[in-house]
Amino acid sequence: MHNDLELAPVRDAAVRRARRPLVAGVGVPALLLALLLSVPLLNARLELLTFHMLLVLAAAAFTAAVTVWMGLVGLRQRNAEVILLSLAFGSLGLVYGVHGLGTPEVGVLGHAGHAGMAGMTDMAAGDSTQEAYRFIALPAAAQLGALITAAWLLLSSFPATNTVVRGVLALRGWLPAVWLLVLFGLGALVFNPEVAEVLAPTAWSGRVVILAATVGLSVWASARYWASWRYARFPLQLAVVYAGGWLALAQVVIVLNLAWTLSWWVYHVLLVGVSGALLTGLIAQYRDRSVPLGTALRGLWNNDPDALLAAGISAPVRALIAEVEAHDPYTAGHAHRVTLYALELARALGCAPEALRVVTQGGILHDLGKLDVPVDILNHPGRLTGADWTLVRQHPSTGYERAQRLGLLPEELGVVRWHHERWDGAGYPDGLAGEQIPLLARILAVADVYDALTSERAYRQPWTPSRANAYLAEEAGKAFDPRVVAAWVALHEPQENQTAAPWLTLPGALPTPAGAFGR
Known part of the structure; x- marks a missing residue:
């Protein structure tokens, strides 16, 4: 660490x-x-x-x-x-x-x-x-x-x-x-x-x-x-x-x-x-x-989001992701899993191929701002309050500022900045509500929270998929876009009794579950 x-x-x-x-x-x-x-x-x-x-x-x-x-x-x-x-x-x-x-x-x-x-x-x-x-x-x-x-x-x-x-x-x-x-x-x-x-x-x-x-x-x-x-x-x-x-x-x-x-x-x-x-x-x-x-040069022309995620992310971006994961080992594999979940969900919602590429590029870097949050705060075993919580809430905006240096287009930058906004307007960093939040950011929010809930934390044990899906359904219309949650539940409710996510295949991923819900 x-x-x-x-x-x-x-x-x-x-x-x-x-x-x-x-x-x-x-x-x-x-x-x-x-x-x-x-x-x-x-x-x-x-x-x-x-x-x-x-x-x-x-x-x-x-x-x-x-x-x-x-x-x-x-x-x-x-x-x-x-x-x-x-x-x-x-x-x-x-x-x-x-x-x-x-x-x-x-x-x-x-x-x-x-x-x-x-x-x-x-x-x-x-x-x-x-x-x-x-x-x-x-x-x-x-x-x-x-x-x-x-x-x-x-x-x-x-x-x-x-x-x-x-x-x-x-x-x-x-x-x-x-x-x-x-x-x-x-x-x-x-x-x-x-x-x-x-x-x-x-x-x-x-x-x-x-x-x-x-x-x-x-x-x-x-x-x-x-x-x-x-x-x-x-x-x-x-x-x-x-x-x-x-x-x-x-x-x-x-x-x-x-x-x-x-x-x-x-x-x-x-x-x-x-x-x-x-x-x-x-x-x-x-x-x-x-x-x-x-x-490698032919790969630059690949327009398939799955291939892009598997082999098309540039080496410097992979190095940045590795730096985030080294900064907080609990995030190992989180960015890839969230991006895969978001891609699956975006397809279910009928998003265009170009939108899938936005999800891929923005999703893989969505937690870049956590590099600016001290490790002891990210892995604090109890509930965060005061200045520590304020600092954590800044990570979407600091990630947005960092991502601007990487040549990302506005749609990807929106995914990075607004993946912690809530449907009811109580999210951060900008307090957007409803359809003010771009659809792709709303999609990533569901994928991000699901992976966080079903992953191990310094402050709690992972939830079962069934419990995580129940939470998403309960928060539909409050934290999350109801249409996005409905699509997610329709995709994954049959696996609700599983203790892991069997629909996720991530070759080469680190075995330690990761992610952060609320952080």
Whole structure:
């Protein structure tokens, strides 16, 4: 048994271990760029025209494909963070695509390539439309793509309950495909030479503003993800920290626009690094190392709630559940059993497949807030009163706050927050009543109480299924939704004389019964 104080040294050590490679991963490229830019002799030119065009166009095509793939994975896994990060990933395609098509001598734009700061001076003196396009439009497109990427990275760091995030996610079924079309439209706009003439009068000042905005958004996103990673240890969160730092460095080189120099090539490496970090983080987050990578990737597409519960919960989420159970050994297996009960009940009530996935994701994390309740209070042998009971009643709201850092969608967050609300309005934390409580939270409430009553407690012995069902029936219309209780009793009344729950099969579950009723 251990509590958060005992876990603190372990967490601090993990932070120290992650901080060193992070500082090196962002600091070394920054020092390299500073050296190259400050010593012109080292910043040699390396013109690989065809290679550049092919490399960047391949990166653009790959980015578009991965954008759709990540977006669909986010939708299947019901993870707002992954959905929004897929849009950040896709936004890099604007940079890649325009760079590839605008490669000097070999690109489809002919000689419309990159140039140095001298070209900016020529523009002010009245260069041609072609030159305006050459010196203004292409760099502006690269900056625009980086800025949009940084904006998506930052937006993805906010919980799904954020007003802006909620508005974006309202269109989530179409979002990846629609956003790619928007990016293609922006790319086509950049290919119009007239755009350069419009941009020319404020070219340099505008680029400085975009630079400041991109760096600010990237650093802000990295800071928010670092704070989330220190709590949850999700690989994707740490990957975004790296990506934000590299994107900020890349934007600096974009503004300087020193085409074909070594620093310019470093900028391309940094952009590839941003894409690689996001993709690697996603795979690492969801991969089960006990199965082949191909099997794990196919599993991300599984839409079956039972399969999701059995093998599709990501390793970091399983680690969080294990931490809750280690914090309070009486909860061993509770989250899985409650989720299975709730899935069975939701099916009986005719819930749609998407709702079953909400039950799975929200149910497995419904007691996350108990990490904030001291063990001696959770396992107090007598009745809780006063400050101790007040602290226990806060666990749905603290669990909700913790779960917001994990990318859960609003429906799952509602299950976590409201599974202790009562039909008569006397529950907690918000005192919701009747149908103000989401149906899935009402379902989980019945499943949660049943498992708690039929499980061993520090303060009492487990009840028989018959006694637990009788209690649920007695509290229908008071603590519980009568319709949900009726469905539960219809499912399980035939087993009322059993001393255990024979309809529950949980391979690999710990034998110690668990759960908490009223706590």
